Each structure stands twice: as structure tokens, then as C-alpha cells.
Amino acid sequence: MNKHTKLALMVAPVLAIGGYIASDFWVEEQANATRIFQMTPENSCDVLTGNCVLLAEDFKLNIFDDNGKTTINSTFPLDTATLFLVDKNDQATSYQLQMSDSPYYWYRQTPLRATISQVGDTHKMRIIATIKGGQYISEFYTQTGSKG
Amino acid sequence: MESNQSYWQENLRLILICLVIWFVVSFGFGLLLVEPLNEIRIGGYKLGFWFAQQGSIYTFVGLVFWYSSKMNKLDKKHDVEEG
Numbered sequence: 581m582n583k584h585t586k587l588a589l590m591v592a593p594v595l596a597i598g599g600y601i602a603s604d605f606w607v608e609e610q611a612n613a614t615r616i617f618q619m620t621p622e623n624s625c626d627v628l629t630g631n632c633v634l635l636a637e638d639f640k641l642n643i644f645d646d647n648g649k650t651t652i653n654s655t656f657p658l659d660t661a662t663l664f665l666v667d668k669n670d671q672a673t674s675y676q677l678q679m680s681d682s683p684y685y686w687y688r689q690t691p692l693r694a695t696i697s698q699v700g701d702t703h704k705m706r707i708i709a710t711i712k713g714g715q716y717i718s719e720f721y722t723q724t725g726s727k728g
Numbered sequence: 729m730e731s732n733q734s735y736w737q738e739n740l741r742l743i744l745i746c747l748v749i750w751f752v753v754s755f756g757f758g759l760l761l762v763e764p765l766n767e768i769r770i771g772g773y774k775l776g777f778w779f780a781q782q783g784s785i786y787t788f789v790g791l792v793f794w795y796s797s798k799m800n801k802l803d804k805k806h807d808v809e810e811g
Contacts, residue, residue, distance in 0.1 A: 582796070582800065582810050583810065584795065584796045584799035584800060584803075585792070585793075585796040588791070588792040588793075588795045588796050589792055592788050592789070592791065592792050595747075595750050595788065596754075596784075596785065596788055599750065599754035599755065599784070602755065603754070603755065603758065603759055603780075606755070606759055607759070
């Protein structure tokens with residue numbers, strides 16, 4: 581092994597690590613850039629029975645209600661989550677959700693169950709979930725099914 | 729003296745080529761162009777992802793031996809090779 585091979589072998593890892601660090605900065609900056617993603621319901625949504633999944637590419641959000649505790653469960657860890665219950669006059673009441681044991685689960689006591697306790701009841705809802713600069717938003721209806 | 733300068737200029741040119749290739753495969757293919765390259769699949773892998781994970785490393789190793797080989801030829805050309 582001559583001097584040029586030795587020199588190249590010494591320099592290559594430095595450049596590789598330099599590239600890794602530069603890439604990390606770039607990706608971090610990209611992640612913090614503000615972007616909005618529209619989520620759509622995977623199928624008909626019934627929050628009371630836990631059959632409510634919102635989708636935006638790889639990101640999934642499941643919304644369910646357990647005795648008045650409305651909870652969301654996401655495939656990626658969230659920074660914040662806000663739920664809006666929209667009444668018949670299109671007035672929205674916001675509920676800032678609080679993190680459960682992990683950033684994958686967020687919850688808050690809401691009057692949703694009491695509002696749509698009867699089979700066939702519907703309610704308009706909105707949600708904003710943030711991950712760094714990404715905002716995942718959705719407006720959807722939950723309809724109480726026969727198992728609610 | 730002129731030969732030394734020529735040797736050094738040629739060396740710098742090789743280093744510059746290596747750095748450009750290093751930048752293109754790691755930052756260019758692995759990040760800047762990752763989305764269009766991911767449209768291409770080789771052996772089931774998205775090409776942009778492959779460059780970010782493995783391809784750039786293979787290229788770095790290739791560059792080591794390419795640079796070494798070119799420098800050895802340059803040494804011979806300028807009659808300064810080892811041993």
C-alpha cells in the first residue's frame with residue numbers, strides 16, 4: 581500500500597462523516613419547513629367504536645372515544661394535537677389534547693360521546709396534528725353505528 | 729520546478745474530481761435528487777434510497793482506489809514513484 585492509498589483511506593472516512601453530518605443538517609431543516617398535509621378518512625368514520633382512521637400517505641391517525649375520553653393514536657410521534665368539535669352552526673370548539681404515556685397517544689375529555697350517543701347521530705370534527713413543521717389536518721364526520 | 733507545479737496541478741485536479749463525485753453521490757443522489765431517483769427501482773430497491781444507504785459508500789471506496797491508481801500513474805509520469 582503506497583502513500584496515496586494510505587492518504588485516500590484516511591481522508592475518505594472524514595468525508596463520509598462530513599457528508600453524514602451535512603445530510604443531517606439538511607434533513608432537519610427540511611423537516612422543520614412548514615408543510616400542510618390533508619388527511620382523509622380511510623372509510624366511514626365512527627369514533628365511538630374506534631373505527632375512524634385518517635390517512636395522509638404513510639401517516640395514519642386513529643381516533644376513538646373511551647367513556648368520554650377522546651384519544652388519538654398516530655403512526656408517528658406528534659408534537660401537538662388539537663381536536664375541534666364543530667356544532668350545527670359551524671361553530672368549532674377546540675380541545676388541545678394532552679400527551680398520554682408516549683407522543684403516539686394524545687387524549688382529552690370531550691362531550692363528543694354525549695353529543696352523538698344515538699345510533700345514526702353525526703358530528704363534524706376537525707383535527708390538527710403537528711410533527712415538527714408538518715401540519716396534518718382533516719375535517720371529517722363521525723357517525724355513530726349500531727355498536728356505539 | 730515547472731514539473732513540480734504540473735504534478736501539483738494534476739493532483740489538485742484529481743482531488744477536485746473526487747470531491748465533486750463525493751458531493752454528487754452523497755448529497756446529490758442521496759438527498760437533493762432522492763425523489764426522482766426513487767422512481768427508478770433496481771433489484772426492488774428505490775435508487776435514491778439505495779444511494780443514501782449503500783451506493784455512496786461503495787462509490788467512496790471506489791474513489792479511494794481510483795485516486796490511488798491515478799496518483800501512481802502521475803508519480804510514474806513525473807518519475808517520483810515510491811521504491
